[in-house]
């Protein structure tokens with residue numbers, strides 16, 4: 488039987504590409520930037536599978552232009568770049584990478600919250616710019632994290648991991664907003680209280696946004712919600728750009744109706760709303776919440792496990808570990 492062909496759409500760890508080469512003819516993208524759309528379509532011609540990240544848009548037009556494509560396996564947990572219903576309609580299996588990045592991403596969310604509340608990057612800039620002349624009582628004075636109320640918008644795996652850190656490590660009161668309730672025993676273990684979105688905004692001293700980006704969550708945190716927050720509160724977004732209205736956030740920060748923000752994701756990234764670049768009370772990082780080396784390797788290996796299984800080769804052909812549209816397997820994949 489002839490070998491199947493797969494595209495690795497982004498530069499990844501060479502030994503992980505070798506896992507694919509053992510079973511497939513592999514095309515790689517050698518540059519570090521995402522392929523432009525035409526280049527992606529061209530590279531996917533005659534490919535049976537694609538290893539992608541959160542940066543390759545996979546939509547109906549691309550699927551129609553790449554008729555051999557049967558499996559799209561992403562190393563990201565967020566999959567707003569992939570039109571899953573369009574894939575399902577065409578018999579294309581989609582997988583993402585949940586679980587393996589939970590703790591690393593929660594570490595980062597917590598770190599961003601602490602850096603934001605305690606003005607760490609602002610203090611560093613102040614020092615590096617030679618502005619530190621003497622110790623003073625209110626210099627870079629921020630908000631406490633321990634004992635404060637931690638609000639979590641989106642109580643999935645990562646939200647719960649952040650809540651555990653706040654509850655067990657920092658004696659924080661946990662409040663959250665999520666479509667569904669946590670199971671009663673988890674709510675009890677975290678002493679967590681589910682609130683309406685508006686009450687969450689009013690109550691949180693530190694709000695962490697971790698909800699997936701969908702048409703329903705676009706600008707879920709907009710001007711009206713920000714206006715409900717305490718002027719001493721902070722907001723952290725490690726979800727996706729677009730869940731928070733960045734223009735409204737920049738205004739709230741500039742006007743002082745919100746104390747500070749920590750942002751790892753942005754609307755239209757890598758562009759950043761200019762208003763956010765102009766003000767000191769924002770900690771900005773370039774979408775790196777899951778970026779520890781062990782975790783990025785685990786994410787990439789999980790995508791490879793999925794691709795091997797989806798295309799029916801390797802140690803456990805057939806059932807990919809983390810499918811998003813398992814129903815596709817009930818019928819033959821595209822030929």
Ligand code: DGY
Nearest residue numbers: 541562563564565777
């Ligand atoms: C994810 O896995 O969704 C991270 O945000 C990287 O894209």
